[in-house]
Amino acid sequence: xxxxxxxxxMDYLNLLINGQAFSDVTFxxxxxxxxxxxxxxxxxxxxxxxxxxxxxxxxxxxxxGPTLSPRGGGHGHGQVIPVNSVGYEVFMLLLQFLYSGQVSxxxxxxxxxxxxxxxxxxxxxxxxxxxxxxDTLSAARSFGVEQLxxxxxxxxxxxxxxxxxxxxxxxxxxxxKQDMHQLWTTCSHLVxxxxxxxxxxxxxxxxxxxxxxxELRLKSSLARRHLIAHPHPDLxxxxxxxxxxxxxxxxxxxxxxxSDVELVKLMVMGEGLNLDEALALHYAVENCSREVVKAxxxxxxxxxxxxxxxAGKTPLHMAAEMVSPDMVxxxxxxxxxxxxxxxxxxxxxxILRSLTSDFLFKGAVP
Numbered sequence: 044x045x046x047x048x049x050x051x052x053m054d055y056l057n058l059l060i061n062g063q064a065f066s067d068v069t070f071x072x073x074x075x076x077x078x079x080x081x082x083x084x085x086x087x088x089x090x091x092x093x094x095x096x097x098x099x100x101x102x103x104x105x106x107x108g109p110t111l112s113p114r115g116g117g118h119g120h121g122q123v124i125p126v127n128s129v130g131y132e133v134f135m136l137l138l139q140f141l142y143s144g145q146v147s148x149x150x151x152x153x154x155x156x157x158x159x160x161x162x163x164x165x166x167x168x169x170x171x172x173x174x175x176x177x178d179t180l181s182a183a184r185s186f187g188v189e190q191l192x193x194x195x196x197x198x199x200x201x202x203x204x205x206x207x208x209x210x211x212x213x214x215x216x217x218x219x220k221q222d223m224h225q226l227w228t229t230c231s232h233l234v235x236x237x238x239x240x241x242x243x244x245x246x247x248x249x250x251x252x253x254x255x256x257x258e259l260r261l262k263s264s265l266a267r268r269h270l271i272a273h274p275h276p277d278l279x280x281x282x283x284x285x286x287x288x289x290x291x292x293x294x295x296x297x298x299x300x301x302s303d304v305e306l307v308k309l310m311v312m313g314e315g316l317n318l319d320e321a322l323a324l325h326y327a328v329e330n331c332s333r334e335v336v337k338a339x340x341x342x343x344x345x346x347x348x349x350x351x352x353x354a355g356k357t358p359l360h361m362a363a364e365m366v367s368p369d370m371v372x373x374x375x376x377x378x379x380x381x382x383x384x385x386x387x388x389x390x391x392x393x394i395l396r397s398l399t400s401d402f403l404f405k406g407a408v409p
């Protein structure tokens with residue numbers, strides 16, 4: 044029965060969407076004619092309801108919709124209404140949603156697309172896919188289709204997790220303009236983690252947004268330092284020895300700060316210091332020089348892929364987030380795994396690829 048209903052529904056949609064035979068309104072979008080039905084558009088969109096039913100001399104001042112003309116209630120079947128601010132592809136996606144209540148905003152996989160030079164791209168998070176979603180979001184807001192706004196926002200939130208940092212910044216700006224707080228939060232944290240210096244961010248983002256990104260970075264840095272100074276009990280520190288272990292960690296950190304890796308070696312051999320539980324590599328990557336990290340690795344007493352904290356980040360995750368190519372290189376030289384995943388499923392390679400651009404890591408990312 045369900046299959047029969049789905050088949051019947053598809054028959055209706057194929058007949059109605061852009062079907063000239065039974066349409067009573069025609070739009071012109073980028074030189075192409077699009078046929079539709081006033082009753083469906085008016086029932087599903089406040090903008091179209093006002094457009095078709097409202098008097099021409101009293102347009103609704105609350106509407107910030109795309110330019111359509113002529114206005115008024117006297118649109119005859121033979122009239123063509125130009126749509127000036129929405130592209131053909133986006134307009135057809137909008138119609139599909141209005142008619143069916145569902146739509147796929149992702150471009151067809153392997154299809155040649157603008158802003159995507161990768162052959163065989165699946166267009167799940169490339170620049171072309173992000174641009175299409177942003178254009179659809181803007182159109183959905185303009186035509187008053189809030190359900191499509193929510194659907195597109197959800198799609199963008201998924202895309203930005205793997206998109207390039209340039210595309211994340213585009214979505215960040217759009218989410219700010221559209222007052223989409225959840226999407227704004229997601230994108231702002233991703234930009235903060237990218238490690239791009241403020242002078243680079245200022246070329247792409249308003250100065251007040253750059254200031255907010257720097258605030259997030261400061262809070263994140265303080266949280267990481269707290270984690271390193273006070274390791275989580277789940278990391279394996281037996282509770283009766285917490286005070287002794289904390290003293291070892293403090294002395295180890297002082298030794299690393301003064302580049303005294305030999306002292307750390309003596310602590311490992313003579314006091315049984317566990318470098319992994321003490322997060323020695325994580326601390327050194329964040330606070331010490333490349334030479335100290337290399338010497339620490341050459342002791343052979345630390346797991347270069349040890350996951351730390353609730354997120355399960357390895358030293359390579361931290362180096363990638365810090366945008367430190369020298370630190371990334373020394374970790375990779377000592378067999379750090381670029382494909383190990385955090386609890387959220389993010390790999391160091393994902394982070395590095397998201398930072399690849401004309402001004403950062405050019406040609407340095409595998």
